[in-house]
Amino acid sequence: MVDLSQPADALRTYLGRARESLVWKLEGLTEREVRLPRTPTGTNLLGIVLHCANVEIGYFGPTFGRAWPDTDDPAYLTLDVYDDDPQADWWVPAEISTADLLDFHRRVGDFADAAFDELALDTLGRVPWWPEERATTSLHRIAIHVMSDIARHAGQADVLREGIDGAAGMLPGATNIPGEFDWPGYVARLTAIADQFP
Helix, strand or coil, X not given: CCCCCCXXXXXXXXXXXXXXXXXXXXXXXXXXXXXXXXXXXXXXXXXXXXXXXXXXXXXXXXXXXXXXXXCCCCCCCXXXXXXXXXXXHXXXXXXXXXXXXHHHHHHHHHHHHHHHHHCCCCCEEECCCCCHHHCEEEHHHHHHHHHHHHHHHHHHHHHHHHHHHXXXXXXXXXXXXXXXXXXXXXXXXXXXXXXXXX
C-alpha cells in the first residue's frame, strides 16, 4: 500500500502521475498526428515521450550504477548517439510505432520506480553529463529533478494537444478544466485586454 507520508512513496506516486499526464496526450491520435512537428524547433508529442523515457533511464540507471536491461530496444539511446544527432531523443523513427514506444515508456517507468525499492533516498550517484562540481547527487534530488522535467514536458504536450483537437487538462478523469464554459468569450475577453497594449 502506498503511504504518501513516506518520501519514497510520494516521489514514486508523483513521478507516475507526471508520466500519466504526458502519455494520455497521445490517446486517440494517429501516427501522423503524434509525430508531426508542432513548433519551429520540431517539437512533437511522440518525441517528447521518447525524450522523457531516455531521461529516466539515464538518471535512474547509470547515475546509480543500474543498467537498463534491454539495450537492444530501438527506442533506447546511448549517450554516443548525440554526437551525430543532438536531437536524437526528440524524434521517433518510422519503424517504432506509437504502441511500441508507449510500451517502452511503461517499462522505463517500472525500471525507474524500482530504484526506490533498491536504494535509499540518500544514496549517492554521479551524473556523468553534469559539471563535476555537482555531478555527485542523491536519489532524492534526482527524483525531484526528473519529476520536474517530466512535468514540464507534460505541460508542453498539453499545449500541443490542445492545438490539435482542443483536448486539454491534467488527467482524463481530473482535467482541472471547467466543464461548461464559454471559451470563445473568455478568449475574446483576454484578447481585448491584450489589444489595449501596443
